[in-house]
Amino acid sequence: MKIDVSTANPLKHETPALVIGCFEDAKDELFSACDAALDGCLSRLAASREFSGKLKTSHLLHTLGRLPAGRLLLVGLGKKGEFSSERLRQAAGNAVQALRTARIATFSSALQLAGGLPQALEAVTEGTLLGSYAFELYKTRDRDERFNFEGMTLLLPKGLTKKEAGAGIERVSVVCAGVRLARDLVSQPGNVVTPAFLADTARELAARHKLECRVYEYEELEKLGMNALLAVGKGSNEAPRLIVLEYCGAGERSRPVVLVGKGITFDSGGISIKPGAGMEEMKTDMAGGATVLGAMQAVAGLGLPLNLVAIIPTAENMPDGKAYKPGDVVTSLSGTTIEITNTDAEGRLILCDALHFGLKYKPAAMIDLATLTGACVVALGHEASGLMGTDQRLLDALKAAGERCGERLWQLPLWDEYGEAMKSDIADLKNAGSRDGGSITAGWFLKQFVGATRWAHLDIAGTAWGDKARPCSPKGASGVGVRLLVEYLRNR
Numbered sequence: 267m268k269i270d271v272s273t274a275n276p277l278k279h280e281t282p283a284l285v286i287g288c289f290e291d292a293k294d295e296l297f298s299a300c301d302a303a304l305d306g307c308l309s310r311l312a313a314s315r316e317f318s319g320k321l322k323t324s325h326l327l328h329t330l331g332r333l334p335a336g337r338l339l340l341v342g343l344g345k346k347g348e349f350s351s352e353r354l355r356q357a358a359g360n361a362v363q364a365l366r367t368a369r370i371a372t373f374s375s376a377l378q379l380a381g382g383l384p385q386a387l388e389a390v391t392e393g394t395l396l397g398s399y400a401f402e403l404y405k406t407r408d409r410d411e412r413f414n415f416e417g418m419t420l421l422l423p424k425g426l427t428k429k430e431a432g433a434g435i436e437r438v439s440v441v442c443a444g445v446r447l448a449r450d451l452v453s454q455p456g457n458v459v460t461p462a463f464l465a466d467t468a469r470e471l472a473a474r475h476k477l478e479c480r481v482y483e484y485e486e487l488e489k490l491g492m493n494a495l496l497a498v499g500k501g502s503n504e505a506p507r508l509i510v511l512e513y514c515g516a517g518e519r520s521r522p523v524v525l526v527g528k529g530i531t532f533d534s535g536g537i538s539i540k541p542g543a544g545m546e547e548m549k550t551d552m553a554g555g556a557t558v559l560g561a562m563q564a565v566a567g568l569g570l571p572l573n574l575v576a577i578i579p580t581a582e583n584m585p586d587g588k589a590y591k592p593g594d595v596v597t598s599l600s601g602t603t604i605e606i607t608n609t610d611a612e613g614r615l616i617l618c619d620a621l622h623f624g625l626k627y628k629p630a631a632m633i634d635l636a637t638l639t640g641a642c643v644v645a646l647g648h649e650a651s652g653l654m655g656t657d658q659r660l661l662d663a664l665k666a667a668g669e670r671c672g673e674r675l676w677q678l679p680l681w682d683e684y685g686e687a688m689k690s691d692i693a694d695l696k697n698a699g700s701r702d703g704g705s706i707t708a709g710w711f712l713k714q715f716v717g718a719t720r721w722a723h724l725d726i727a728g729t730a731w732g733d734k735a736r737p738c739s740p741k742g743a744s745g746v747g748v749r750l751l752v753e754y755l756r757n758r
């Protein structure tokens with residue numbers, strides 16, 4: 267969507283639709299002026315409880331020539347005392363979804379004028395870009411009836427110049443493009459997004475942003491000894507890979523942050539095959555990798571002054587005569603031997619090799635993201651990602667970044683006692699314990715491969731894919747983690 271800015275007075279501004287914000291318990295100047303222009307229509311809507319400014323509500327009405335705007339979209343902001351950037355972002359997301367329903371492609375927003383928040387323009391831009399997302403690549407019918415947004419004009423608060431506004435809008439657009447990349451990759455089906463496709467995406471990204479890219483193919487992985495990653499890929503015709511991207515935004519001596527993302531392009535469970543119902547959702551099992559690519563694109567686009575390495579182990583987990591099987595023992599890159607007790611616990615296997623590989627960068631911090639366990643969905647539902655790790659300051663910083671950007675994290679413990687479940691009779695570790703504490707035992711397993719590094723693990727199994735529409739995330743891929751990582755890295 268094209269976004270421009272204008273210093274016009276909303277009451278004198280011609281547009282197909284003007285979006286204004288309304289509090290539940292307070293009327294601001296703009297609301298009162300619109301109400302007056304419409305002969306008290308807005309007060310009547312409140313009196314009849316058709317629209318009273320509650321959060322998550324909106325109301326569209328025609329102005330019939332009483333305002334230069336053809337229509338007015340009222341968007342609820344909730345109680346004034348509880349107002350925040352996150353609420354404004356969500357209001358903007360709700361607004362744009364209502365506009366899509368009404369098929370209004372061009373509009374102007376005055377949402378940012380309500381409440382006087384310092385970062386209001388950014389919040390409205392972000393909510394609009396995130397909330398207007400749709401993945402329609404494979405819809406071929408009725409192409410001409412398909413709806414596309416054209417443009418939004420942001421009406422500037424008094425005292426803000428177009429130039430000042432432009433920088434913030436540009437920054438948010440870059441971050442949202444990273445979210446969009448992650449969403450597109452996760453939405454795409456498994457027969458398109460294969461390990462080879464992810465590798466090509468990384469190469470293109472590198473070419474566009476002057477990043478170093480290296481893709482380790484089968485023989486190189488064998489030579490390196492990444493046997494846990496190779497084992498997972500064995501049952502598939504799509505060869506596994508290790509994708510590495512390096513961004514250098516600071517001096518060569520500055521230790522990088524290393525991001526690791528799970529890139530299982532389809533998780534059938536392998537020989538420990540999953541039930542058929544809902545298995546199609548396992549095309550999203552590369553969401554961690556997609557997020558890392560999206561974050562890398564955003565960080566490079568913003569030119570953040572830090573060094574960043576992205577590592578994506580990628581494979582397809584399939585059953586086959588060549589597939590790895592329960593009872594097998596593999597020697598991981600670190601030398602630790604692992605007895606396979608469940609081929610569906612494949613994420614931790616590809617990650618343990620990637621995490622160990624990451625240590626050679628001497629990371630200032632290492633953060634992995636993975637759709638790792640169904641247990642995390644049971645524990646936290648779809649409202650927060652699971653957070654575990656070795657360094658409380660890193661975890662607190664991530665948690666705080668999550669609060670600020672609306673991608674919440676909730677910490678789980680990694681006490682030593684949880685490791686009992688992961689001890690094997692014949693090898694150092696086994697890859698799956700019982701169902702109890704499943705997210706934690708998976709996190710504990712990963713912890714065995716990070717040494718003394720400051721490390722955080724985000725289990726995004728419940729947050730990467732939404733089965734219902736949310737204000738800033740229409741049904742489907744959420745791109746969760748991209749904004750969180752950028753917010754964290756920006757404040758480091």
Ligand code: BES
Binds near residue numbers: 639640643698728
């Ligand atoms: N990719 C799944 C986890 C998952 C489940 C992601 C639901 C998104 C939604 C992972 O590879 C998996 O299968 N985990 C197993 C581990 C178990 C076998 C120890 C699980 O959670 O059941």
Ligand code: MN
Binds near residue numbers: 533535610611612613
């Ligand atoms: Mn699995």
Ligand code: ZN
Binds near residue numbers: 612
């Ligand atoms: Zn998986």
